Amino acid sequence: MRQGFGWLAIARLGAVQAAIGAVTMLATSLLNRLMVLEYGLAAGVPAGLVAWHYAVQFSRAAWGHGSDRGRRRTPWIIGGMAVLGLGALLAVHGVTRLDAARLAALGELALGFTLIGAGVGAAGTSVLAMLASGVAPERRAAAAATTWIMMIFGIVVAAGTAGALLDPYSAQRLLAVAGGVVAAAFTVTLLATFRLERGLPRSGAAPVEAGPTPTLREALAEIFADPEASRFTLFIFVSMLAYAMQDLILEPFTGLVFGMTPGQSTSLSGLQNGGVLIGMIATGLGGSAFRGRLPVELRTWTMLGCLGSALALAGLALAAQAGPGWPLALNIGLLGLCNGAFAVSAIGSMMGLAGAGQRTGEGVRMGVWGTAQALAFGLGGLVGAVGVDLARTALGHPAGAFALIFLIEAGLFLAAAMLALRTRAAPRLSPSLRSAGT
Missing domain, CATH: 1.20.1250.20 (MFS general substrate transporter like domains)
Structure with a gap:
């Protein structure tokens, strides 16, 4: 029986964190700049949307509880990444419509950032929960460092790549670049989590003597x-x-x-x-x-x-x-x-x-x-x-x-x-x- 995650498994979860960071970068950094400089919105609009995506993450406890009750955490990670990617694409599409239909575009942005917050909450919470339940105590500090550094690495790589591909800027180019980032991040997540939990006991299960899983x-x-x-x-x-x-x-x-x-x-x-x-x-x-x-x-x-x-x-x-x-x-x-x-x-x-x-x-x-x-x-x-x-x-x-x-x-x-x-x-x-x- 496996005795917790080894370094390769920890690195794979770090790759998921990198994917989450890469997609989140689109909303909190790239779109922030575009809304203000390219489309003339007040700086408070993107700031408010970013604050809203944090507010949506108040649901993290519910996502974590759901993954505790489920048989595995992998579906919550993959599902969260799918929601995060969909939200990012909706937000990007909303930005491209700001000149043509500003009110509708702002509504699309609000929906997109709502999904981004939900996706980060579901996927990110489940990744950390899987680390907590699968990493031996003596490896926790290094595991935390590994996953956090890889998340920063994902943000840096995605920002540099997207920035280089966006010049000269156009709405069509933005949609293509964002689609590429989301597709790459989702593919990395699928590969990194494939059979990752195989051999581990049921995730989040309480000790038998503790009784039924609480609400x-x-x-x-x-x-x-x-x-x-x-x-x-x-x-x-x-x-x-x-x-x-x-x-x-x-x-x-x-x-x-x-x-x-x-x-x-x-x-x-x-x-x-x-x-x-x-x-x-x-x-x-x-x-x-x-x-x-x-x-x-x-x-x-x-x-x-x-x-x-x-x-x-x-x-x-x-x-x-x-x-x-x-x-x-x-x-x-x-x-x-x-x-x-x-x-x-x-x-x-x-x-x-x-x-x-x-x-x-x-x-x-x-x-x-x-x-x-x-x-x-x-x-x-x-x-x-x-x-x-x-x-x-x-x-x-x-x-x-x-x-x-x-x-x-x-x-x-x-x-x-x-x-x-x-x-x-x-x-x-x-x-x-x-x-x-x-």
Whole structure:
């Protein structure tokens, strides 16, 4: 009997994450730009659609619960990818109709982004649940790093390929490129999940002594009655809120306070993302190096990542006051490094706690935490950008406004570190691994 997923199976699930990231990129990045620059929509329209797709992901717990009750998670992944791809194609088609029939096109965009949110929720939650139930504890940190890095890789490759193929821009070319991305992503998903669960016990099955599978309401009640699960849900929300608040303000900060050109700001953003990848890799390798002490080590990595992120953001607040001459590149690189460390270790801890339910399966728990993450991502960018605008109006200068928001983010990361300190990932294996003899 198999004793959980090996590295090849983990890489295959990472390929699914890459496919999800590639298709999502069409909506959250490419279409965002096209709606504003090519079709003259107010920036709030695509921002609202992106926020809506996060709001739809509040259904993640329901998708996860459904995959717990089902015989396998693979159909939920494939079905979710089909819905995600259909939503992306509807959204792309809606963009191409903005000049001819704007009202109908906006309705099509709203439907498309609804399906995108549902597809990401169904497929993404089931992938993480499969990892939680199929990966041995000593591999969870590395598995989290692998799948997250591959998701970023999928976004980068899809963005670069689509960007190159779109020039010169036309509606027909956009439809063809989007169709190619969706078709490639769906094909990768089919190949990556083919017989992946063969030999594993029934996914999400509760221990026999736990009784019948609970309803969704009973499952949610058990999760929120568990102090560890409730505290971890709050940790996910607070830490991801702090993580997302910097997304929309870091490049404006470098331009307004340090006078950098768009190219220079983009280079620093690339440096931050490079730091994120290094932090993920280091944490994945480090977290897997401490076999037998994984829950403690992951919690330590999470705390260090949050504390380091808070320190880097405090540095940016000082940079806002110091101006040119501050080692900004080093500061932003450190921020990315610590962000990557906390993100991967948090996902690894999530896998440990996902299998800790008495009657609930990994899917519904991953769904609850995915919902908290989606809510934080949806609010984070908005809160950061609006916060800077309000602070600039109140203080009268951008440097003080950015410093204030960076300090608020640092405070959120400190609060997240305290929550991580009080959260202890359960050491027991998931029912699937126990049944497999691990």
